[in-house]
Amino acid sequence: MMNRVVVTGMGVCAPGAVGLQALDELLSEGKSGIAHSSELQKLNFSCQVIGKPNIETVNLNDYFTNVQLKGLNASGLIYGVISGMDAWKDAGFEAEKTKTPDWDCGIIFGTGILGVDKFRESIHKVDAGEVRRLGSTAVVQTMASGISAFLGGMIGAGNQVTTNSSACTTGTEAILMGYERIQLGKAKKMLVGSCSDSGPYVWGGFDAMRILPRKFNENPERASRPMSASAAGFVPGSGAGALVLESLQSAQERGAKIYAEVLGGCINSGGQRNGGSMTAPNSEAVQQCIKGALRDASVETNAIDTINGHLTATAKDPIEIENWSTALNLSGERFPYVNSFKGNFGHCLAAAGSIESVGTVLQIHNKKIYGTINCEDVHPEIEKLVHPNKIPHKTLTIAPKIMAKASFGFGDVNACVIFSSFSD
Numbered sequence: 001m002m003n004r005v006v007v008t009g010m011g012v013c014a015p016g017a018v019g020l021q022a023l024d025e026l027l028s029e030g031k032s033g034i035a036h037s038s039e040l041q042k043l044n045f046s047c048q049v050i051g052k053p054n055i056e057t058v059n060l061n062d063y064f065t066n067v068q069l070k071g072l073n074a075s076g077l078i079y080g081v082i083s084g085m086d087a088w089k090d091a092g093f094e095a096e097k098t099k100t101p102d103w104d105c106g107i108i109f110g111t112g113i114l115g116v117d118k119f120r121e122s123i124h125k126v127d128a129g130e131v132r133r134l135g136s137t138a139v140v141q142t143m144a145s146g147i148s149a150f151l152g153g154m155i156g157a158g159n160q161v162t163t164n165s166s167a168c169t170t171g172t173e174a175i176l177m178g179y180e181r182i183q184l185g186k187a188k189k190m191l192v193g194s195c196s197d198s199g200p201y202v203w204g205g206f207d208a209m210r211i212l213p214r215k216f217n218e219n220p221e222r223a224s225r226p227m228s229a230s231a232a233g234f235v236p237g238s239g240a241g242a243l244v245l246e247s248l249q250s251a252q253e254r255g256a257k258i259y260a261e262v263l264g265g266c267i268n269s270g271g272q273r274n275g276g277s278m279t280a281p282n283s284e285a286v287q288q289c290i291k292g293a294l295r296d297a298s299v300e301t302n303a304i305d306t307i308n309g310h311l312t313a314t315a316k317d318p319i320e321i322e323n324w325s326t327a328l329n330l331s332g333e334r335f336p337y338v339n340s341f342k343g344n345f346g347h348c349l350a351a352a353g354s355i356e357s358v359g360t361v362l363q364i365h366n367k368k369i370y371g372t373i374n375c376e377d378v379h380p381e382i383e384k385l386v387h388p389n390k391i392p393h394k395t396l397t398i399a400p401k402i403m404a405k406a407s408f409g410f411g412d413v414n415a416c417v418i419f420s421s422f423s424d
Contacts, residue, residue, distance in 0.1 A: 009092070012241045016054070018054065032220075050198075052198045076195040107160075109151055116202055166413045168350065179245055195354075196350040212233045214233075215232060225375060234342065245262065263299060266296055289406070290406065301329060306339070308360045308406075
């Protein structure tokens with residue numbers, strides 16, 4: 001018999017919102033965490049607006065020792081540790097220094113690239129013949145699995161500890177990987193999530209591809225416009241999100257708070273065929289992923305209350321909505337409520353799926369549906385498929401019971417997870 005899997009803890013380090021309360025306020029009130037970047041302006045970026053977490057008010061000594069902080073220059077790792085440890089503590093656990101690892105606890109924490117700034121720093125020191133000045137943590141800060149290894153040591157995880165990487169699908173994929181491990185009885189609890197570095201070395205390639213908005217440098221809060229007819233490209237973001245997944249039996253035995261249940265999901269690829277490419281999705285594969293998630297979760301299409309889409313504020317948004325409509329065989333007033341958080345903090349790349357999944361679960365837990373900002377002018381192709389009332393611009397006091405969260409990434413990869421309110 002398969003184990004049921006529930007969410008018992010969450011943490012987030014997002015643009016404009018560090019912590020669950022801050023995230024709920026940002027999304028509930030339709031605020032923006034996107035700001036102008038003087039650094040990108042000096043570097044002559046066409047797009048000079050970004051979504052970057054503000055951790056200046058965070059006491060890093062709550063997460064790192066002074067020794068660990070020495071030479072620490074990997075923003076993604078910092079974001080990941082903040083969100084990961086916040087989620088762990090939110091679930092009621094402590095980072096205890098026990099002699100024996102917890103064999104039933106594991107970590108799957110993804111990233112696209114880690115420690116870019118530290119890597120740059122290391123390159124300059126090596127080129128200058130100053131190898132001995134690199135410090136003992138250069139490798140940990142720049143290896144992709146540095147984030148999962150770091151968190152694994154902090155909580156003493158003795159089960160699988162690994163890092164996945166699937167572009168913008170990374171965070172959602174990590175959730176499903178952790179879910180399956182618990183479902184199959186290979187672990188009792190998994191800390192899952194993803195993180196993404198900040199900085200011009202991460203965002204520069206996207207600016208060169210001319211897929212970022214260039215006309216909102218003086219009005220950054222309006223730059224990210226998901227599902228909008230005037231969408232001009234995605235705003236680059238960064239940060240981290242984390243969830244503690246646990247078997248229902250384990251959660252109930254210790255009287256844990258339960259935010260929601262993970263009913264199932266699907267991960268697939270379009271093979272870069274049939275219109276799919278390194279940067280564009282194969283619509284058939286997207287539809288198959290959504291249908292596969294519903295089958296795995298044993299959920300009928302008309303049971304989906306709300307969709308939190310990938311919806312990046314690009315020309316692909318209408319195609320995504322069309323794929324949802326085709327996969328669910330629903331349109332007009334029968335189409336579920338749909339929203340996107342990228343208007344609030346941009347596209348956080350490898351961290352997007354995990355941050356947005358935290359927001360998705362918060363909607364279930366807090367019995368509300370967040371509005372999508374900056375889409376007053378809904379794209380006409382989307383209007384043909386979705387009734388205007390199903391694209392809320394402000395937060396609704398409606399309690400969703402079953403929600404679908406999807407992410408679609410470069411390389412033509414897809415992931416869709418189904419969350420529900422918990423019922424024993």
